[in-house]
Amino acid sequence: MPRHETVHSGLDGAGSREVSLTIPVASDMEIVATAQVSALGEYIDMPHDKIDEVKLALVEACINAFEHAHTRDDRVHLTFRVGRDEDGPDFLEVEVFDQGKGFDHSGVEVPTPEKTFTGGKKRGWGLQIMRSLMDTVVITSGEWGTKILMRKYK
Amino acid sequence: MPRHETVHSGLDGAGSREVSLTIPVASDMEIVATAQVSALGEYIDMPHDKIDEVKLALVEACINAFEHAHTRDDRVHLTFRVGRDEDGPDFLEVEVFDQGKGFDHSGVEVPTPEKTFTGGKKRGWGLQIMRSLMDTVVITSGEWGTKILMRKYK
Amino acid sequence: MNESCKIVVERRGDVAIFWTDGYINNQGGEEIARQAYAQLDAGARALVLNLEKTRIVNSIGISILIEVLEKVMDRKGVLAFCSLTPTIDKTFRIMGLAQYASIYATQDQALQAVTATG
Amino acid sequence: MNESCKIVVERRGDVAIFWTDGYINNQGGEEIARQAYAQLDAGARALVLNLEKTRIVNSIGISILIEVLEKVMDRKGVLAFCSLTPTIDKTFRIMGLAQYASIYATQDQALQAVTATG
Ligand SMILES: Nc1ncnc2c1ncn2[C@@H]1O[C@H](COP(=O)(O)OP(=O)(O)O)[C@@H](O)[C@H]1O
Ligand SMILES: Nc1ncnc2c1ncn2[C@@H]1O[C@H](COP(=O)(O)OP(=O)(O)O)[C@@H](O)[C@H]1O
Numbered sequence: 001m002p003r004h005e006t007v008h009s010g011l012d013g014a015g016s017r018e019v020s021l022t023i024p025v026a027s028d029m030e031i032v033a034t035a036q037v038s039a040l041g042e043y044i045d046m047p048h049d050k051i052d053e054v055k056l057a058l059v060e061a062c063i064n065a066f067e068h069a070h071t072r073d074d075r076v077h078l079t080f081r082v083g084r085d086e087d088g089p090d091f092l093e094v095e096v097f098d099q100g101k102g103f104d105h106s107g108v109e110v111p112t113p114e115k116t117f118t119g120g121k122k123r124g125w126g127l128q129i130m131r132s133l134m135d136t137v138v139i140t141s142g143e144w145g146t147k148i149l150m151r152k153y154k
Numbered sequence: 155m156p157r158h159e160t161v162h163s164g165l166d167g168a169g170s171r172e173v174s175l176t177i178p179v180a181s182d183m184e185i186v187a188t189a190q191v192s193a194l195g196e197y198i199d200m201p202h203d204k205i206d207e208v209k210l211a212l213v214e215a216c217i218n219a220f221e222h223a224h225t226r227d228d229r230v231h232l233t234f235r236v237g238r239d240e241d242g243p244d245f246l247e248v249e250v251f252d253q254g255k256g257f258d259h260s261g262v263e264v265p266t267p268e269k270t271f272t273g274g275k276k277r278g279w280g281l282q283i284m285r286s287l288m289d290t291v292v293i294t295s296g297e298w299g300t301k302i303l304m305r306k307y308k
Numbered sequence: 309m310n311e312s313c314k315i316v317v318e319r320r321g322d323v324a325i326f327w328t329d330g331y332i333n334n335q336g337g338e339e340i341a342r343q344a345y346a347q348l349d350a351g352a353r354a355l356v357l358n359l360e361k362t363r364i365v366n367s368i369g370i371s372i373l374i375e376v377l378e379k380v381m382d383r384k385g386v387l388a389f390c391s392l393t394p395t396i397d398k399t400f401r402i403m404g405l406a407q408y409a410s411i412y413a414t415q416d417q418a419l420q421a422v423t424a425t426g
Numbered sequence: 427m428n429e430s431c432k433i434v435v436e437r438r439g440d441v442a443i444f445w446t447d448g449y450i451n452n453q454g455g456e457e458i459a460r461q462a463y464a465q466l467d468a469g470a471r472a473l474v475l476n477l478e479k480t481r482i483v484n485s486i487g488i489s490i491l492i493e494v495l496e497k498v499m500d501r502k503g504v505l506a507f508c509s510l511t512p513t514i515d516k517t518f519r520i521m522g523l524a525q526y527a528s529i530y531a532t533q534d535q536a537l538q539a540v541t542a543t544g
Contacts, residue, residue: 017178017180018178019175019176019177019178019183019186020175020176021173021174021175021176021190022173022174022175023173024171024172024173026171027333027335028197028312028331028333029173030366031193031197031331031364032173032190032193032194032197033193034193034364035189035190035192035193036175036186036189036190038189039185039186039187039188039189040186043182043185043186049393049394049395052363052364052393052394052395053395053398055363055364055395056364056366056395056399059364059366060366060367063333063366063367063368111403112404113403113404113407114404116371116374116403116404117374117378117404117407117408122371122372122374122375123367123368123371125367125370125371125402125403126367128402129367129399129402129403132398132399132402133395133398133399181451181453182430182449182451184484185449185482188482203511203512203513206481206482206511206512206513207513207516209481209482209513210482210484210513210517213482213484214484214485217451217484217485217486265521266522267521267522267525268522270489270492270521270522271492271496271522271526276489276490276492276493277485277486277489279485279488279489279520279521280485282520283485283517283520283521286516286517286520287513287516287517
């Protein structure tokens with residue numbers, strides 16, 4: 001018997017790199033959640049600027065859930081996954097799930113700098129920022145709530 | 155209607171400062187989990203040296219669950235709470251729950267430096283380190299698994 | 309709760325330099341706005357926001373900074389940013405803040421530019 | 427996976443200085459042990475472990491460092507640690523490592539001490 005048992009290798013199976021985090025609907029909890037992005041981003045050696053981009057996308061998704069969703073459980077459920085496409089680079093995936101009222105994202109007006117400056121409508125940039133900073137963003141929403149699935153390659 | 159809706163205040167209700175994190179039984183996931191200790195420790199302005207102590211206690215509890223518990227779900231379930239005793243200082247509480255085989259902690263031999271050096275038994279320090287670094291440690295264990303509840307005041 | 313943004317302001321002639329430290333969300337943005345308007349009321353003509361110690365500005369924070377920018381422009385003042393992280397710079401460009409405000413790599417460059425437009 | 431500990435070793439006369447960077451767990455501990463034994467085999471008499479860039483050493487890592495210490499003492503060598511965080515220092519004291527190895531605040535102090543015992 002070896003004297004120092006090693007911990008599991010961590011390279012086994014698909015589910016083995018999935019971390020889930022539940023945060024309360026409360027101010028600054030979106031920042032507490034970004035710590036997980038740093039930790040997993042560093043785990044796959046993602047460059048720091050890209051980690052920052054994932055963090056901001058996560059912050060935007062969380063504050064949307066805090067502000068708009070009116071969640072039934074007063075919580076936001078996050079799942080972080082690290083993985084790799086076949087022969088591709090590693091990625092970090094973030095899923096933001098709220099059990100709120102849902103919304104029709106196809107009906108959301110796309111913001112522009114012009115409307116923002118001359119039109120007086122300053123808000124409405126969250127989804128756009130997520131799409132700009134992440135490689136893929138998939139939104140599903142219904143009466144059950146909203147799920148934002150975002151992926152960024154390292 | 156104010157133009158800038160504020161996110162919820164975060165000071166409401168007891169459950170509002172509880173964050174739960176589930177990690178896979180996989181190497182280095184204990185380090186990924188410590189990111190939550192930093193984030194919540196900074197949230198309550200806990201001094202960095204104390205945050206480091208909570209991190210190590212968490213690492214020890216996680217690697218025990220990885221190494222000894224043989225969990226049924228291949229996961230370790232962590233809950234972090236920040237709170238305050240009446241008129242007391244803020245605390246950070248960490249709960250480490252595994253659905254493993256359990257153990258009788260009253261039967262665990264208490265290590266000493268002498269046994270470690272002359273006796274050849276180098277391991278067996280995890281629980282002792284948790285008790286030394288945290289203000290309170292409560293262990294409950296049974297056939298359902300093990301729960302380590304640890305608290306540190308800031 | 310040290311997540312919230314700390315702001316230090318220094319007045320140099322008719323220029324006010326703001327150093328932020330930490331997350332700029334709605335509260336942080338509103339605090340910057342409050343102090344910016346106080347500086348304008350006290351005669352400042354140019355504002356330089358040094359975000360060196362800020363790593364995240366959320367979209368609500370930026371929307372408030374855009375309001376500050378508009379108010380500064382209304383008063384024929386100048387607003388400049390400096391020391392942005394690449395992600396903050398990118399977000400300012402996405403939202404168009406970069407089209408209306410000037411962004412400089414360093415505080416020295418920002419100060420030189422706002423002084424030249426005096 | 428950059429959680430794992432990086433180790434840089436430099437030989438100065440019969441002293442080998444080890445700089446660790448990152449988490450010392452079983453793998454990190456075993457890598458230190460491997461390189462420590464290689465240095466002893468290559469004639470090093472004293473080992474200085476500078477942990478300045480390590481913030482966490484788990485109990486398995488420490489148990490391996492204790493084995494290294496015993497092996498060094500068997501060979502009449504010297505093992506010294508320096509630049510520990512308060513938490514690592516505390517843990518080394520709890521486990522008794524501090525009773526058998528010397529711990530110094532700085533690398534200079536450690537080098538001076540192991541050279542004096544030459
Ligand atoms: N999780 C959510 N639940 C319900 N509605 C949402 C959610 N996320 C976004 N929305 C809706 O989509 C709109 C656009 O969101 P966003 O682009 O982030 O801008 P903003 O939050 O500034 O309005 C919101 O105003 C809201 O109506
Ligand atoms: N989560 C757990 N599940 C089952 N057994 C455990 C658990 N944690 C600790 N133990 C038991 O308690 C013993 C002492 O643990 P510890 O003090 O951490 O030292 P070590 O892990 O080095 O043996 C372990 O050897 C193991 O038998």
